[in-house]
Amino acid sequence: MPHRARLVHLPPRRGRDLCHQAFRQTLDVLRITDEALEDLCCECPRLPDLDSLVLRALDEMTLGEPQGRTRSPSHVFLVHARQDEFEGMLYRASPQGFRPVAPPIRLTADETHAFSVDAEDVTVSNYRDEGTDLEAYQARFHPEVRRLVGEPIRNYVSYRVAGDRPGAIIAFNYPDRATRYEAQVLAALAVTLGTVWTLGSRVAQVEEAFVYLIGALARASEANDEVTGDHIVRVSRYCEVLARAAGYPEGEARVLAYSSQLHDVGKIHTPRELLRKPGPLTPAELALMQEHTLHGEKIIGTSPRLAMARRIAGAHHENWDGSGYPRGLRGEEIPREARLVKIVDVYDALRSPRPYKPALSHEQAMEVFTAGDHRTRPDEHFDPELLRIFRDIHEEFRRIHAEIQPW
Ligand SMILES: [Fe+2]
Ligand SMILES: [Fe+2]
Incomplete structure (x- = not known):
């Protein structure tokens, strides 16, 4: 009126x-x-x-x-x-x-x-x-x-x-x-x-639509993947609790949570057969797969509102010791939120069944975060401080995983 x-x-x-x-x-x-x-x-x-x-x-x-x-x-x-x-x-x-x-x-x-x-x-x-x-x-x-x-x-x-x-x-x-x-x-x-x-x-309406669209884009991009939409939801929830425990202010923890959903958005360009291949990948296939980080950065673009999502998509496979991809960043060169998403993403991958492996229990997954396995070397791959915080609050992860099961 x-x-x-x-x-x-x-x-x-x-x-x-x-x-x-x-x-x-x-x-x-x-x-x-x-x-x-x-x-x-x-x-x-x-x-x-x-x-x-x-x-x-x-x-x-x-x-x-x-x-x-x-x-x-x-x-x-x-x-x-x-x-x-x-x-x-x-x-x-x-x-x-x-x-x-x-x-x-x-x-x-x-x-x-x-x-x-x-x-x-x-x-x-x-x-x-x-x-x-x-x-x-x-x-x-x-x-x-x-x-x-x-x-x-x-x-x-x-x-x-x-x-x-x-x-x-x-x-x-x-x-x-x-x-x-x-x-x-x-x-x-x-x-x-x-x-x-x-x-x-x-x-408030625009913000709600913005966050909704991020989730929708993340789910759409994972349609070809072996993981399901609940992976995205869990990653987002884990990120929020770990970010809070790691001292992120409330607003930043919220941004980190919704931004984390786009970590694998670049997989929209990865061939479906590769994403679902049960056996090990050839070196050429592996290189193609690893490109999802760079595709993710391109898809997310340069908007300041999505800067954190871009950093996460580009660096969530970097390792603390510099042995990761795509740029071989090491230590604090790797954006902190990408180091955080890396821990969360590995935890959820360990807890989820794949064509080539069964799902691990929470205890088995935590054992990997302590002693490592053929793919994961905790001391070399993860930010030691975030790893310690994650271990302190691991029960929260167990609870979130139990709460959000596949559709
Ligand atoms: Fe990824
Ligand atoms: Fe993931």
């Missing part, structure tokens, strides 16, 4: 203050949008922190007023649609700005008292003008809101918030009276909130 501005008649000084306020709010919206976009266009994107943006916008509403002219309400209630119901958050004014009073309150559509998300844009109400007594006036407000405000509500201004998550701002108990001037200040806040909420929900 488009936002409709309303004309009000104000004394010149107030009109000028209001223009400044609206201008500041517009700049704030632009700055918030810009920061959110910057946070998204990097390797480890962060979704905008809506709560702190809302608080900032609220504080600007009153703390930004010229000294001595502050007309702050005692409480502000922000309500937005959430599936079939509404969620409201009550904030109390303090010298430091507005602070949340309690956890969010859930409201059904007929509990939305004193505001409407589909009727008037703005309501300005003072109980004295309504021909009612103060006690009867309280019935307009949700009982939980009344309880949390903790004093009789004498006036309020409600402004509708338009956008993807429609809602309303209701400000209670202005000193003396609520007027149209307060409503115009709220209008600026309503525009800011509408933008922030819409931006937040669209960003």
